[in-house]
Amino acid sequence: MRCLTLKSQTLLQKFKKMIQKPTILVTNDDGINAPGIRALIAVMAEIGDVVVVAPDSPQSAMGHAITINNTLYLNKISTDGAAITEYACSGTPVDCVKLAVNEILKKKPDLCVSGVNHGSNSSINVIYSGTMSAAVEAGIEGIPAIGFSLLDYDWNADFDTIKPFIKKIALEVLYKKLPEGTVLNVNFPKLKYEEIKGIKICRQAKAMWMEKFDKRQTPYGKDYYWLTGAFVNQDRGEDTDEWALAHGYISVVPVQFDLTAHHAIQQLNTWDL
Numbered sequence: 096m097r098c099l100t101l102k103s104q105t106l107l108q109k110f111k112k113m114i115q116k117p118t119i120l121v122t123n124d125d126g127i128n129a130p131g132i133r134a135l136i137a138v139m140a141e142i143g144d145v146v147v148v149a150p151d152s153p154q155s156a157m158g159h160a161i162t163i164n165n166t167l168y169l170n171k172i173s174t175d176g177a178a179i180t181e182y183a184c185s186g187t188p189v190d191c192v193k194l195a196v197n198e199i200l201k202k203k204p205d206l207c208v209s210g211v212n213h214g215s216n217s218s219i220n221v222i223y224s225g226t227m228s229a230a231v232e233a234g235i236e237g238i239p240a241i242g243f244s245l246l247d248y249d250w251n252a253d254f255d256t257i258k259p260f261i262k263k264i265a266l267e268v269l270y271k272k273l274p275e276g277t278v279l280n281v282n283f284p285k286l287k288y289e290e291i292k293g294i295k296i297c298r299q300a301k302a303m304w305m306e307k308f309d310k311r312q313t314p315y316g317k318d319y320y321w322l323t324g325a326f327v328n329q330d331r332g333e334d335t336d337e338w339a340l341a342h343g344y345i346s347v348v349p350v351q352f353d354l355t356a357h358h359a360i361q362q363l364n365t366w367d368l
Contacts, residue, residue, distance in 0.1 A: 117143035117205035117269055120195050120233070124154045124188045124212065124225030127172070127181065131211035134254035135243060138261045139208060140179060142269070146204070148195040151183035155214075157225040159232070161193070162186040169194060188229035196236055206269055207233035210243035211254055211261070217244075217282045217336040217346060218302040218328070227280055231352045234278040239268050241278065246340055247285040257283045260294065260345055273349075280348040284340045292343040299348050300335035302328040 119139045123132040127149035139145045151170065168185040182199065184191045188209065196203060212226040221227045226242045233240035243261060245252055264281060273279070280299075284291065306324035313319060328337050336346035 118200070118202075119143045119145050119265075120192070120200070120204040120207040120238070121145055121147045122149045122188055122191045122195070122207070122209050122229045124150065124157060124209075124229065126150050126153045127183045129153075129213065130250065130252065131213050131243075131245065131254060134258060135208055135211050135261065136179065138258050139265065141262065142265060143205065145179045146195065146200060147179060147181040148184055148191040148199060149182075150188060150191060151185055154187050154225045155212075156223045157187045157189075157228070158223050159189055159228040160187045160225075162190050167194065169198070188225040189232045192229050192232040192236070196233075196238075203236060203238055205239070206265065207238045207240040208243065208261075208265060209233075209240070210245075211257070211283075212242070212244035213250065213252060214248045215244055215246040215282050215340065216242060216280060217246075217340060217348075218300040218330075219304070221280055221299065221348075221350060227278075227350070230278045230280075231350065234276070234352055239273050239278075241265065241268060241281055243281050243283070245283045245285065252285075256286070256288045256291075257345075259288075260291070264294075264347070276351050276353055277349045278352070280336075280346075280350045282336060282340055282346045282348075284343055284345065286343060290343060291345060293345070295339040295344040295346055297336040297339050297346045297348050298332075298334055299350075300328055300332070300337035301330040302326065302337060 121136050121139055125131055132149055136145055170183045172181050172183055209226045209229040216224040216227050230240040230242035304324045305327050309321040309323050311319055336348050339346040
């Protein structure tokens with residue numbers, strides 16, 4: 096931990112020489128009072144000026160949903176001290192980013208971080224994740240963005256273990272920038288600090304949920320359903336996020352929000368359309 100801390104301190108010193116204190120937008124999908132976002136706020140406060148806009152209640156698996164048929168509310172709150180501006184939003188994670196950029200901040204932040212999510216957002220889960228959709232929305236706005244998730248669904252998970260890595264990755268993004276049109280999906284294994292083997296740049300594993308619905312009835316005879324299922328990793332590659340997490344590494348996947356299947360264009364141009 097000492098080695099990583101020293102590297103982060105050196106990078107922070109270099110960064111401070113280059114620009115003024117950065118403005119960092121913090122959001123999540125577990126809600127503004129979740130332990131994961133409180134840990135993320137604490138780390139970001141060591142780096143820059145923090146503004147928090149997060150859902151006032153859990154918004155997990157909302158994907159890139161936005162609110163268009165209901166009103167949105169923002170309530171300014173004080174949780175971690177007067178130095179940090181915080182707003183609880185009645186909408187989705189993407190709503191939070193949109194409101195922050197258009198209504199709260201005078202200019203776009205230097206960085207947007209989302210999380211730390213209680214549970215993994217590796218592989219296909221990136222599609223459903225409110226945590227990652229907030230980061231993607233920031234990326235669409237031209238803001239460097241990172242989604243952080245911990246493979247531990249316990250509300251009282253140990254986030255202190257991963258704080259040095261969060262700081263390191265955030266500083267790298269601020270100092271070295273991200274490729275255009277790219278945000279980062281960072282997932283941490285549930286391990287003690289000394290058990291984490293390092294950080295791996297990965298691709299998204301080819302995996303999916305084998306889903307089924309548990310059909311039940313109310314006392315009045317009305318059918319209702321609970322979504323259940325099992326996560327199946329079909330990918331045996333050793334360069335994936337799932338492999339990294341299973342073998343004690345932090346996975347970092349560069350995610351693009353251009354959904355064009357560029358490799359298919361040539362084939363489709365051969366069709367008689």
